[in-house]
Amino acid sequence: MGLPKQFDPYKMRSQLYEGIEYKEFWTGKSKNKLDELEQTIIRKLLPDSGYRMIDIGCGFGRLAECYLDRFQQIVMLDGSITLLKQAQETYKEKAVYIAADANCLPFRSYSFDSAVMIRVFHHLADSQRILSELKRVLGGPGYLIFNYCNKLSARKLIRRLIRLDKQNPINLAPVTSGKTMILHHPTYIHRMLIQTGFAQTEYFGVGVMDKLSEKVGQLEKWLPSGEMLAPFFGNLKLAPWIICKTQSQEGDAFINNNCIHDILVCPACYGFITNNTQKYKCAECNRSYPIEDGIADFRLDF
Numbered sequence: 001m002g003l004p005k006q007f008d009p010y011k012m013r014s015q016l017y018e019g020i021e022y023k024e025f026w027t028g029k030s031k032n033k034l035d036e037l038e039q040t041i042i043r044k045l046l047p048d049s050g051y052r053m054i055d056i057g058c059g060f061g062r063l064a065e066c067y068l069d070r071f072q073q074i075v076m077l078d079g080s081i082t083l084l085k086q087a088q089e090t091y092k093e094k095a096v097y098i099a100a101d102a103n104c105l106p107f108r109s110y111s112f113d114s115a116v117m118i119r120v121f122h123h124l125a126d127s128q129r130i131l132s133e134l135k136r137v138l139g140g141p142g143y144l145i146f147n148y149c150n151k152l153s154a155r156k157l158i159r160r161l162i163r164l165d166k167q168n169p170i171n172l173a174p175v176t177s178g179k180t181m182i183l184h185h186p187t188y189i190h191r192m193l194i195q196t197g198f199a200q201t202e203y204f205g206v207g208v209m210d211k212l213s214e215k216v217g218q219l220e221k222w223l224p225s226g227e228m229l230a231p232f233f234g235n236l237k238l239a240p241w242i243i244c245k246t247q248s249q250e251g252d253a254f255i256n257n258n259c260i261h262d263i264l265v266c267p268a269c270y271g272f273i274t275n276n277t278q279k280y281k282c283a284e285c286n287r288s289y290p291i292e293d294g295i296a297d298f299r300l301d302f
């Protein structure tokens with residue numbers, strides 16, 4: 001994601017993405033190709049229609065066109081109010097905008113029938129926690145589409161072979177890369193998904209052809225498309241980014257309420273919340289969460 005290369009680790013987590021021009025991150029030929037490919041794959045993987053879906057880490061709404069016309073209700077969630085405001089300016093009343101921590105989702109269990117979480121997982125330290133949260137809020141059969149940064153990519157294997165990298169990519173444990181990224185082993189992710197109660201998992205690899213097309217210039221037209229090769233790279237598990245589609249098997253059907261207030265809970269204690277025009281308030285732990293310009297702020301460390 002478009003995090004700054006250097007950031008202050010003591011800064012509050014909710015402030016990390018504030019004021020960052022994430023749109024700028026998605027400029028340039030290689031990034032455009034990757035953006036296009038990710039959107040094509042996500043469009044293909046999402047069900048044609050559904051009731052309620054959530055885009056976790058929606059940013060400025062980069063992926064919105066993939067899902068806006070397919071669901072009756074859309075929740076766009078991000079840790080950054082700045083980015084949510086940009087999404088809101090573009091998509092207005094087509095979505096509900098919520099600021100929250102992906103680890104503590106302010107929703108009742110089984111609230112959604114689809115969830116998308118792209119370019120978020122590699123920033124979260126507790127991968128088990130986020131997958132458990134996603135499992136909790138998804139009704140069965142609920143679709144989860146997310147991606148992770150692959151520690152076993154061909155590039156990492158070669159760097160290890162020529163001893164440029166100290167870390168062994170074969171080892172299953174997650175590793176950090178730079179200050180903001182956590183890389184995961186495909187086997188580690190697959191095992192964790194099964195243990196958490198997800199099944200029917202499919203993988204797609206991206207981040208290869210977009211890089212290559214940048215390097216080969218005119219020869220690009222002779223290359224097979226990234227879309228065609230994504231299932232192959234996904235099965236090989238050697239691409240730098242892996243997109244995963246999986247399904248929550250257990251659990252009741254999602255709550256079929258029209259009103260967003262009916263699915264909201266306190267993210268700190270999962271207690272019942274009441275609301276007026278300015279804030280939500282937890283009836284159990286008394287925390288309150290402000291609503292400003294139509295964006296409810298459920299971040300716990302603001």
Ligand SMILES: [Zn+2]
Pocket residue numbers: 266267268269270271282283284285286287
């Ligand atoms: Zn509470």
